[in-house]
Amino acid sequence: MTTMPTKKGRSGRRLERNDRLVRLALLVVAFSAVSVLLVITVFIVGQGAPIMVRYGFKSFLAGTDWYPSEKLFGLWPMIVGSFYVTLGAMVIGVPLGLSCAIVLTEFSSKRVRSVIKPVVELLAGIPSVVYGFLGVVILVPFIRETFGGPGLSVLAAAIILGIMILPTVISISVDSLQAVPQTYREGSIALGATKWQTVRMVLLPAARSGIVASIILGMGRAVGETMAVIMVAGNAAALPRSLLAPVRTLTSNIALEMGYASGEHRQALFATGVILFIIIMVLNSAANVTASRLKGTKR
Amino acid sequence: MTRHRLACLALALGVAFFPGCRPRGSGNALTLAGSTSVQPFADKWAEVFMAEHPGTAVDVQGGGSSAGIQATKSGACDIGLSSRELKPDEKDLLEFVVARDGLAIIVHPSNPVRGLKAAELRQIFSGDLLSWKPLGGPDRPITVVTREEGSGTRGAFQEMVMGKTRIYSGAITEDSNGTVREIVAHDPAAVGFISLGLVNAQVRALALDGVPATDADILAGRYRLVRPFLFLRRAEPAGLAKEFIDFVLSVEGQALVAKEGLLPIR
Numbered sequence: 001m002t003t004m005p006t007k008k009g010r011s012g013r014r015l016e017r018n019d020r021l022v023r024l025a026l027l028v029v030a031f032s033a034v035s036v037l038l039v040i041t042v043f044i045v046g047q048g049a050p051i052m053v054r055y056g057f058k059s060f061l062a063g064t065d066w067y068p069s070e071k072l073f074g075l076w077p078m079i080v081g082s083f084y085v086t087l088g089a090m091v092i093g094v095p096l097g098l099s100c101a102i103v104l105t106e107f108s109s110k111r112v113r114s115v116i117k118p119v120v121e122l123l124a125g126i127p128s129v130v131y132g133f134l135g136v137v138i139l140v141p142f143i144r145e146t147f148g149g150p151g152l153s154v155l156a157a158a159i160i161l162g163i164m165i166l167p168t169v170i171s172i173s174v175d176s177l178q179a180v181p182q183t184y185r186e187g188s189i190a191l192g193a194t195k196w197q198t199v200r201m202v203l204l205p206a207a208r209s210g211i212v213a214s215i216i217l218g219m220g221r222a223v224g225e226t227m228a229v230i231m232v233a234g235n236a237a238a239l240p241r242s243l244l245a246p247v248r249t250l251t252s253n254i255a256l257e258m259g260y261a262s263g264e265h266r267q268a269l270f271a272t273g274v275i276l277f278i279i280i281m282v283l284n285s286a287a288n289v290t291a292s293r294l295k296g297t298k299r
Numbered sequence: 300m301t302r303h304r305l306a307c308l309a310l311a312l313g314v315a316f317f318p319g320c321r322p323r324g325s326g327n328a329l330t331l332a333g334s335t336s337v338q339p340f341a342d343k344w345a346e347v348f349m350a351e352h353p354g355t356a357v358d359v360q361g362g363g364s365s366a367g368i369q370a371t372k373s374g375a376c377d378i379g380l381s382s383r384e385l386k387p388d389e390k391d392l393l394e395f396v397v398a399r400d401g402l403a404i405i406v407h408p409s410n411p412v413r414g415l416k417a418a419e420l421r422q423i424f425s426g427d428l429l430s431w432k433p434l435g436g437p438d439r440p441i442t443v444v445t446r447e448e449g450s451g452t453r454g455a456f457q458e459m460v461m462g463k464t465r466i467y468s469g470a471i472t473e474d475s476n477g478t479v480r481e482i483v484a485h486d487p488a489a490v491g492f493i494s495l496g497l498v499n500a501q502v503r504a505l506a507l508d509g510v511p512a513t514d515a516d517i518l519a520g521r522y523r524l525v526r527p528f529l530f531l532r533r534a535e536p537a538g539l540a541k542e543f544i545d546f547v548l549s550v551e552g553q554a555l556v557a558k559e560g561l562l563p564i565r
Contacts, residue, residue, distance in 0.1 A: 067465065068448045069457075077468070141485060150442040150486060152471055230474070235447070238468035246471050256474045259335070260363035260449030 044277055048270030060271060066237040068257070068265035075272060077239045081154075081247040082223055082279070084240060085233065088158025089165055089222040094215055096162070097169030101211075104170070105177040106199055117174070124167035132231030135160045140232055149244035152234030157247065160228050165218035172217060176210020177203055209290050216287040220280055226251040250276045329539050332360040333367015333380030334451050335475060336494050337528045340398065340556050341380055344547050347555060351546075355539060364451035368392065371531045377540050379531035382451030384458075395530040397547050399562040401495030402455055402524035403504040403512045405480065407487045412436045414506030420460055423490060426467030431488065443470040444479050444491035452476065455526040456492050496560030517562055528561070 052060050055073060063074020100120070104113050135156055144151030180203050188198040204211070226249075234246025235256055248256075254269050254276075261269055331341050338361045345357035362370070364381040368389050371379030385394060404420060406412060412434050415423075422428035423441055432438045445466050446453035457466065471489075473479050479491040484501035495512055498504050504512040507524060516522040536544050546552050553563035 066448075066468065069454075070465075136481075144486060149440075150471055150482075150489070152482070235472040236469050237472065245469070248472065256447045256472065257449050259361070259474070260365045260447065260451070262365040262369050262449070265365075265449055 041277070044270055044273045047267060048272070048274040051264055051267040052271045052274070061275075064239065066253075068261070068268055071264065073264075073268040073271070075250070075253075075275060077237050078248050078250045078253045078272065079275065080239055081233075082249040082251070082276075084154050085157045085161060085229065085247060085249055086219055086222045088154060088243075089161035090215070090219060092159055092162025093165040093169055093218060093222075097166045097214075097218070098173055098211065100166070101170050101173035101177060102199055102203075104174050106195065106203065117171075120167055120170050123163075124171075128164065128225060128228040129231075131160050131164055132228035135228060135232035143244070147244055149242075150234060150246060152232060152246050153244045154233070154240050154247045155243045157229050157233040157249075158243075160232055161222045161225055164225060164228065165221050168218040168221055169214045172214030173207070173211050176207040176214070179210065180206045209293050213287045213291045216283055216290065220283045220287070223249075223276070223279060223283065224251060226255050230255060250279075327354055327539060328356040328358065329378065329543055330358045330360070330376040331378045331380055332362050332370045332376040333531070334364040334382040334528070335361045336364075336382040336400065336451055337380040337397075340528070340559055340561055343555055343559060344543075344552060347551075348543055348546050352542070357543060363449065364454075365449055368531060371533055374533060377532075378536075378543070379529075381529040381531055382526060383454040384527065385529070385531075393532040393535065395532070395544055395548070396527045396564055397530050397544075398528040398553070398556045398564060399517075399525050400528055401512055401514075401517050401522060401562065402452065402459065402492055402526060403495040403498045404490065404492050404507060404524075405483050405498060405502040405504055406490050407483060407485075408501070408503050409487050410436055410503065412505065414509060414511075417460065417508055420507065421462075421464055424456075424461060424466050424470065425464045426469060437488075439488040442482075442486050442489040443467070444482050444489055445470040445472055446479065446492075447472050447474050450474070451526075452492065452494065456524075459524050459526070514562065525562070 051073070055071075060073055060075050061079070062076055063072065064076050065072040065074045066077060100116075104116060108116070139156050139159060140151035142151075143149070143153060143156055147155075184202050184206060185198055188202045189195075193201065229249055230252045233248065233252060235248045235252050236246035237248045237253070238245075240247040250272050253272050257265070258269060331345070338359060341359045345359050349355055349357055359380075360376070364383050367376070367379040367381055368385070370376040371392055372389075379392070381394075382400065385392065404415065410431070412431065415434065419428065419434060424443060424445065426443070428434075429440055430438060431441055446456075453466070471482065473482065476493040476497050479493050480497060480499070480502055483489040483491045490505075495504070495517075498512075506512065507522065510516050510521045510523075512522055512524070517525055530544060530547070532540065532544075548564070557563045
């Protein structure tokens, strides 16, 4: 640099200055993305926390009556509702997704994989309202006529969500199975293990952290999904007594009543948001921790 | 130079992302917001009004009765729309009854039950009466469909039918007249309530205490599930707002809603 002719040095300085400007601009843009999260957090907590303090955390978390017009803001049925629906989605989506991922990585030819993988990824691109619509038109009447009850139920929501989390579970599981070194497979086969034994005893344990992360991310999707759930779950703000009873999740509670809510009712919906926020944060951190552990074991 | 350009870009982005900065409330534009029950009829009024008054713009938005009341109070809209009576703490707004709407109790067309007593209706929605059998229907559990908390339609139903009794929390809850009708139209065991103007061939409206839900019975004051549709103002209407409200209350404006299935106020 110092030995450069003066002419070039000047243009070099200009380039350097441009570099600094661009870096600054990018920094501002990057931080604006982060600050959005900050603004959302501050806003939700600012709107939702006062009412939780006023009526007491316990009455919010453990109260079973949601009658905002009578100043009763018990969120327990919705917390349990979100839990049931998510659990149901896991029971349906995880075995399906995991077996699909295993087939794709270990038991199918490149050609089959090149057809199925994009199709699975396409599933993620279908808007949730379309899933909900299919649920209302096909699944709900089917459940009503086969098992009785109103059809709008925990079961319907769990099935729809189970399908919706498939792309998340499949694509991350596929990635983590593919990341297992080829030598593991070769070693296992060389020891006389069958293909299935290799999958069960070598690959799944090796890819465990990635698979767990995919399940947790799928769980996050299931907890956060709103539109499709509102359409098929029936949204009754009561503890569901069976798989065929209607159920309301935390997200549905907000979306359903936002339009008409005012005053404390509105604040109570923000409080619902605070609880949802906490749950999602816990899930995402859990996913991050397991994902970083995956990196640790693989080095 | 570059910094200057960046600043311009930032400013442009800022303006683009904050629609609130656009000029609003100029002399020939009017914003209405509120009840989704009133909205389709307000749209109709606005459409005809704008055709008759070229150069004016009447913008109708939804959001719900409570949101409309809030928006009127804060001045975010010129006229608020409400499908429920104002609560005591909202009474500082001026209200204009622009139409009335019947509330219909609807069931699946295949349901043999033709009418209910008010007490039976109350028992069904409080979760005390669980089967159609004692009402003369099939031996099936009743699917109760209600609206969400805060809805003007639910508020009207609560007030006129339930009184102090709670609508039970196990009832299926939907957030629009349309979805309630959709569910009742497909579930033979369902019962719900919607705006009378929205009853169609897919569902059947029940008689209440022996009085069928027809326009004639409502006008004669026999069918008692009737609620007002309100326009709300923060201050006495003037200028375009006054013109619009006068139009809505005129013979022409009222004839328009009668055609759409509402009850005119005269």
